[in-house]
Structures are given as structure tokens and as C-alpha cells.
Amino acid sequence: MSSDSFIELKNVSFAYGDRPILQDISLTIPRGKLVAIMGGSGSGKTTLLRLISGQVLAQKGQVLVDGKDVGRMSSRDLYQHRRRMGMLFQFGALFTDLSVFDNVAFPIREHTRLPESMIRDLVLMKLNAVGLRGTEALMPAELSGGMARRIALARAIALDPQIMLYDEPFTGLDPISLGTIALLIKKLNDALGTSAVMVTHDVHKSLEIVDHVYFVAGGKIAAEGTPDEVRHSSSPWVQQFVQGEADGPVHFAYPAGNSLAEAFGIKGETA
Amino acid sequence: MNALLNPIRRLGALSINAIWRLGFISRFFVAILLNSGQSLLRFQLTIREVYFAGVLSLIIIIVSGLFVGMVLGLQGYNTLARFGSADALGALVALSLLRELGPVLAALLFASRSGSAMTAEIGLMKATEQLEAMSVMAVNPIARVVAPRFWAGVISMPILAALFNVMGIFGGYLVGVEMIGLDAGTFWSQMQNNVDLHYDVINGLIKSLFFGMAVTLIAVFEGYDATPTAAGVSSATTRTVVTSALVILALDFVLTAFMF
Amino acid sequence: MKRSTIDLWVGLFVAIGIAAMTFLSLKVANLTPQSGSETYTLTADFDNIGGLKVKAPVKSSGVVVGRVTHIELDTKRYVARATLTLDKQYQFSRDTSAEILTAGLLGEQYIGLVQGGDPDNLASGDRISLTSSAMVLEQLIGKFMTSFAEKGSQDAPAKTE
Numbered sequence: 142m143s144s145d146s147f148i149e150l151k152n153v154s155f156a157y158g159d160r161p162i163l164q165d166i167s168l169t170i171p172r173g174k175l176v177a178i179m180g181g182s183g184s185g186k187t188t189l190l191r192l193i194s195g196q197v198l199a200q201k202g203q204v205l206v207d208g209k210d211v212g213r214m215s216s217r218d219l220y221q222h223r224r225r226m227g228m229l230f231q232f233g234a235l236f237t238d239l240s241v242f243d244n245v246a247f248p249i250r251e252h253t254r255l256p257e258s259m260i261r262d263l264v265l266m267k268l269n270a271v272g273l274r275g276t277e278a279l280m281p282a283e284l285s286g287g288m289a290r291r292i293a294l295a296r297a298i299a300l301d302p303q304i305m306l307y308d309e310p311f312t313g314l315d316p317i318s319l320g321t322i323a324l325l326i327k328k329l330n331d332a333l334g335t336s337a338v339m340v341t342h343d344v345h346k347s348l349e350i351v352d353h354v355y356f357v358a359g360g361k362i363a364a365e366g367t368p369d370e371v372r373h374s375s376s377p378w379v380q381q382f383v384q385g386e387a388d389g390p391v392h393f394a395y396p397a398g399n400s401l402a403e404a405f406g407i408k409g410e411t412a
Numbered sequence: 413m414n415a416l417l418n419p420i421r422r423l424g425a426l427s428i429n430a431i432w433r434l435g436f437i438s439r440f441f442v443a444i445l446l447n448s449g450q451s452l453l454r455f456q457l458t459i460r461e462v463y464f465a466g467v468l469s470l471i472i473i474i475v476s477g478l479f480v481g482m483v484l485g486l487q488g489y490n491t492l493a494r495f496g497s498a499d500a501l502g503a504l505v506a507l508s509l510l511r512e513l514g515p516v517l518a519a520l521l522f523a524s525r526s527g528s529a530m531t532a533e534i535g536l537m538k539a540t541e542q543l544e545a546m547s548v549m550a551v552n553p554i555a556r557v558v559a560p561r562f563w564a565g566v567i568s569m570p571i572l573a574a575l576f577n578v579m580g581i582f583g584g585y586l587v588g589v590e591m592i593g594l595d596a597g598t599f600w601s602q603m604q605n606n607v608d609l610h611y612d613v614i615n616g617l618i619k620s621l622f623f624g625m626a627v628t629l630i631a632v633f634e635g636y637d638a639t640p641t642a643a644g645v646s647s648a649t650t651r652t653v654v655t656s657a658l659v660i661l662a663l664d665f666v667l668t669a670f671m672f
Numbered sequence: 673m674k675r676s677t678i679d680l681w682v683g684l685f686v687a688i689g690i691a692a693m694t695f696l697s698l699k700v701a702n703l704t705p706q707s708g709s710e711t712y713t714l715t716a717d718f719d720n721i722g723g724l725k726v727k728a729p730v731k732s733s734g735v736v737v738g739r740v741t742h743i744e745l746d747t748k749r750y751v752a753r754a755t756l757t758l759d760k761q762y763q764f765s766r767d768t769s770a771e772i773l774t775a776g777l778l779g780e781q782y783i784g785l786v787q788g789g790d791p792d793n794l795a796s797g798d799r800i801s802l803t804s805s806a807m808v809l810e811q812l813i814g815k816f817m818t819s820f821a822e823k824g825s826q827d828a829p830a831k832t833e
């Protein structure tokens with residue numbers, strides 16, 4: 142596992158204001174491997190990706206990418222780091238004033254000086270990969286939710302990045318598209334040697350394609366392992382996730398500090 | 413006691429906040445200037461914004477300019493006729509437009525038409541994570557989104573003000589000459605005798621250049637600084653129009669004191 | 673990069689802007705003589721220039737022939753010296769006179785030149801020696817009042833004494 146770590150988080154703690162989100166987390170993503178991060182809603186998975194992309198900085202610990210600490214990068218280094226990184230946002234974040242074609246062409250036009258004909262070929266290739274060739278003239282407002290995420294995926298992979306961060310690539314997809322996208326993500330990793338982190342809720346599909354899984358809960362890594370280890374794990378955390386049970390060590394509710402009855406002011410009954 | 417102190421405390425908090433924002437907007441202005449290379453090298457980006465900020469404002473500028481000129485013609489005639497100097501109508505219309513009304517009114521219209529649109533657009537881009545996505549793609553949103561809009565505003569404003577002036581003078585001509593029946597020759601010659609190219613025309617255009625910078629800076633700043641929610645964007649849009657109006661009028665006073 | 677309709681519109685927009693600015697500078701503003709055709713300068717000393725200002729027109733028979741470009745106080749003789757910049761095509765004889773006039777009752781003040789009979793013309797830098805000062809309203813009223821008072825005091829003694 143620790144053979145050749147490309148991305149490495151060392152004892153990272155992070156808080157929004159004074160609300161701690163991640164506490165003393167350590168994890169590694171080896172070069173060329175696909176790693177999944179799972180966890181309850183609001184457990185800090187997106188935050189984890191934002192730490193790797195340098196959008197937020199860790200208050201404690203180090204986020205190392207290829208040996209360099211993202212938190213201490215100069216703006217030039219951060220630019221270089223992001224230049225070879227692709228990120229699929231949880232809500233797509235397509236540019237609403239550009240057409241589908243221009244959205245996918247955006248990173249190519251910004252970072253290369255390729256002739257327009259070559260940009261066209263590249264864009265059509267990427268759109269074909271996500272199964273949406275023929276939509277290039279549409280505006281983002283004319284796309285369905287699932288289509289928008291696939292276009293966003295096409296945009297994220299436009300420059301064949303070395304690092305890919307996927308924030309829930311499978312939400313809002315029908316089973317067939319889901320299978321295709323999962324295959325695409327796997328292929329990208331195998332063919333280009335991309336090191337990738339994928340936040341996902343789709344346990345079964347992701348177990349088929351990833352190399353390693355981390356479970357995040359309560360700001361910590363609750364469990365980890367290869368897909369096989371996960372399937373046969375005896376940990377109640379993992380079992381609850383894999384089986385999708387409502388009751389178990391993972392709580393569905395946000396930690397509110399008081400019970401619902403207290404919040405309603407019904408004191409007599411609880412006392 | 414607390415209730416009494418509250419307004420004072422609020423006032424204090426507001427002033428501190430205002431100074432904070434003033435510092436932030438100054439830093440933002442410098443950031444725009446430093447990141448303007450792309451808007452000039454890839455001029456297509458700026459041209460696109462000139463279309464949205466300038467070309468789409470043409471109608472409102474033309475119509476308002478015409479009406480303001482016509483009102484000036486009517487009111488000016490009524491007043492001048494009392495002193496027996498209705499001949500000076502052309503000069504009156506042209507001077508009021510060139511020195512004050514043209515630059516100021518065109519800037520106010522521009523702020524409410526294009527400035528608010530810029531704020532809403534940038535604010536929504538922020539709310540939907542588009543600016544964030546851009547910077548994660550190693551593209552600086554200030555260079556790619558903000559600076560082209562800023563320069564488009566700076567380019568468009570003097571053009572719109574000049575057009576407003578021409579339409580206003582034409583409106584004054586319509587009322588004075590075509591409607592009231594003043595002599596066309598007198599109208600134009602009085603104007604020409606009293607309007608100075610450098611003193612009146614150029615200074616007026618310089619004013620509108622300053623207004624263009626102020627309005628677009630406020631507009632892009634408010635958008636960039638907006639709270640990324642629907643309510644945040646809408647209040648930022650309101651702030652753009654209100655702040656622009658106040659700044660235009662205050663700046664007009666300062667510039668007038670300097671120039672004339 | 674292909675050409676798009678936006679380029680056409682923006683091109684049109686800029687053309688309209690240039691046309692508007694040209695109209696404003698050629699048709700609305702007067703091009704001052706010094707900016708276009710060739711000029712020459714004359715000076716004229718006045719005891720009192722009243723409200724005359726720089727840029728005031730210089731007219732002859734009502735035609736604008738130039739502008740006042742500079743006004744200063746000659747501290748040797750304590751008279752106001754106005755510098756006039758005139759269009760080269762208008763030449764005036766050496767005994768031309770200059771006076772400060774007012775357009776209408778409350779209008780702006782300007783300098784009127786009246787051509788003399790001398791065959792020689794004034795050259796650039798020359799001084800117009802025949803000048804008459806501005807009529808200052810307060811002084812006029814003052815003169816009127818004193819003459820009125822004098823007249824009154826001639827009649828009055830007979831009655832009071």
C-alpha cells in the first residue's frame with residue numbers, strides 16, 4: 142500500500158471556523174491507483190478533496206502531493222499542481238454562459254495553444270467517452286442533472302490529468318450510464334496511470350473498480366481496506382455501510398446536542 | 413441601557429465594515445490591474461463583454477438622451493425667454509449636457525442596466541461554484557471573468573456618454589427649432605460660440621471615463637464579494653446600484669471642482 | 673478564432689461612438705482659431721477689464737476674429753494687459769481701437785475691434801494703443817448718483833437756509 146504514495150495526508154486536522162470537520166486524518170493514494178472515500182453525508186468527504194486541490198488549507202498536518210505540501214505551495218506551485226489535476230465537482234459547476242462544447246473546450250483553450258480543429262476533435266472525443274456526443278450545441282440550462290454531471294466529467298478529463306478528484310461521479314445516473322462511467326473511470330486509471338480519489342455512496346459499483354477504500358466518520362478514518370477486505374469485514378461500521386442499514390454505529394442524524402423532544406420543549410416526558 | 417447603546421454600536425460596526433470593504437475593494441482593483449494582461453492579449457474576451465455592457469445599453473441610452481434633451485429644450489426655453497435670451501438655447505442645452513447631465517445620467521443608467529447585470533452574473537457564478545471550478549482548473553477568475561468585464565465597462569462608458577450627449581442635443585434641437593421655431597442657424601452658432609472642445613467636450617468625456625471605472629469596479633466587486641446564495645446575490649445587486657449612484661454623484665462633485 | 677455577429681455589433685458600437693465624438697467636437701464645439709488655422713497675437717492695455725475672461729471672443733463688426741488668450745496685470749503701470757490671438761486672415765491697421773463690450777445687458781464681455789485708417793497693418797506682438805475700458809455697472813451707477821446728488825445740492829440750499 143505505502144509502496145509509492147503520490148498523494149499523502151499526514152495527521153491532517155481541519156475546521157470550518159471553530160467547528161472541527163476532520164481530526165488527525167492520515168491516508169495515502171499510491172501512484173496510478175484509484176481510491177474511494179465513503180462516509181455519511183456531511184462527514185467531510187468533499188472537504189477532504191478540497192484539501193487536496195488546495196481550495197482550503199489544513200490547520201494541522203500536511204497534505205503532500207508528489208512530495209510537496211499543498212498548504213505551503215507558492216501560487217506558482219499551486220498553479221502547476223492544479224494544471225495537472227482534474228476535479229469533478231459535486232454539483233457539476235458547468236459554466237452557464239458557455240455551451241457544452243465551450244465548457245469541455247475551456248481547459249484546453251486556457252492551457253494550450255492547439256488549433257481550433259484539434260480542439261474540436263479532442264472535445265468530441267471526450268464527449269463521446271461520456272456518451273454525450275451530439276449535445277455540444279446545448280447550453281448547460283438545457284441539460285438534465287445526470288447529463289450535466291457527465292459533461293462536467295468530460296471537462297474534468299479534457300487535459301488527461303495525472304490526478305483526478307471525483308466528487309460523487311455516480312449520483313443522478315441511470316444504471317446503464319453508471320456502468321459506463323464506472324468503466325470510464327477505471328479505464329482512465331489503467332490507460333493514463335492517473336492517481337484518483339473518488340468520493341462515492343455507491344458501495345457495490347465502486348467496490349468493483351477501486352483499489353482501496355477509506356471510510357470517514359466523525360472526522361476520522363473509521364475503517365479502510367481493499368475491496369475484498371471490505372466485503373468480508375467484520376467491522377460494524379463497514380457492515381452497516383455495505384448493507385445500507387439505518388441502524389448501527391453510523392448515525393443518520395447530524396449531531397444536534399439535544400434530543401428532538403428537548404428541541405420541542407417537551408421536558409416532562411424525558412425526565 | 414443596552415437598547416440605547418445598540419444603535420451606536422451598530423453605527424460603529426457599520427463604519428468598521430465600510431472601511432474594511434474600502435480596503436478590500438482597493439486591493440481588488442490592484443488585482444484587476446495586475447491580471448489585465450489576458451483581457452488585452454485575448455481581446456475577444458473583452459469584446460464579448462463590450463457587447464453585453466455597451467451594445468445592449470444602446471436603446472436605453474438613445475431614448476433617455478433624446479427625452480432629457482427635449483425636456484432641457486422646453487425648460488430652458490421657458491426660462492431663457494423670460495430674460496429675452498431664447499437665442500442662447502443651443503448653448504444652454506449643449507453645455508448642460510456635455511458638462512454634467514450627459515456623463516452623470518449615462519453613468520446612472522449604465523449602473524442600473526449593465527452594472528447590476530454584471531454583479532448578478534458574477535454573484536451567480538460564485539454561488540454555483542463556477543468561479544471555484546475555474547480556479548481549480550488553474551484559471552484565475554479575476555483574469556478570466558472579472559478583468560474583461562471591467563475593461564469592457566471602461567471602454568463602453570465614454571461611448572455611451574458621447575451618444576447620450578448627441579441624442580440630447582438632437583432632442584433640444586427638435587424642441588427648440590422644430591417645435592418652438594427658433595432659428596436653426598442661431599441655435600447651432602450660439603452653441604458653437606460657447607462650447608469649447610477641450611474645456612467642455614473632452615472634460616465631459618474624461619468624467620465619463622472615471623464614472624465607467626468606478627461603476628464597473630463596484631459592480632464586479634459586489635458580484636465577487638456576494639454571499640453565495642440567492643438572497644446574497646440579490647442584495648449585492650441592489651448594493652451595486654445604490655453605491656454606484658452615490659459614488660457617481662460624489663465623484664462628479666470632485667471632478668467638477670477640479671476641472672471647471 | 674472565427675468572426676461572429678458579436679464582433680459586428682461591437683464594431684458598430686465603436687463606430688457610433690467615434691461618430692458621436694466627432695460630431696461633438698466638430699459640430700457642437702467651436703474649434704478655437706489656434707487649433708486650426710494660423711494665428712498671430714496682439715496685446716492691448718486697459719485701465720479696467722471689468723468681467724473680461726480668458727477665452728472671451730474678439731469681434732470686429734460682430735464677426736469673431738479671435739480670442740483672448742491671456743490676461744495679466746502690468747505691475748509697472750498698473751493696467752490690465754490682454755493678449756489677443758487672432759486668425760491670420762484678419763489683418764488690422766496700426767490705429768485700430770479696442771474696446772470691451774457687453775453682449776446684451778447681462779451677457780458676457782468681449783473685445784470689439786474697430787478698424788482705423790492707417791495703411792500699415794499691426795504685426796504679431798504689436799500693441800493696440802487706442803483702448804477704452806469696460807463699463808463697470810457699479811461705477812456707472814456711482815457717477816449717476818454723484819451727479820444726481822450734486823444737482824440736488826444746488827437746488828437744496830435755497831430751501832433749507
Ligand SMILES: Nc1ncnc2c1ncn2[C@@H]1O[C@H](COP(=O)(O)OP(=O)(O)OP(=O)(O)O)[C@@H](O)[C@H]1O
Binds near residue numbers: 182185187
Ligand atoms: N464553506 C463552508 N463553511 C462552513 N461549513 C462548511 C462549509 N462547507 C461544508 N461545511 C460543513 O462541513 C461539513 C462537511 O462538509 P462536506 O461538504 O465535506 O461533507 P460531505 O462529506 O461531502 O457530504 P455530502 O456527502 O453530503 O456531500 C458539513 O457539516 C458542512 O456543514
Ligand SMILES: [Mg+2]
Binds near residue numbers: 186
Ligand atoms: Mg460532498
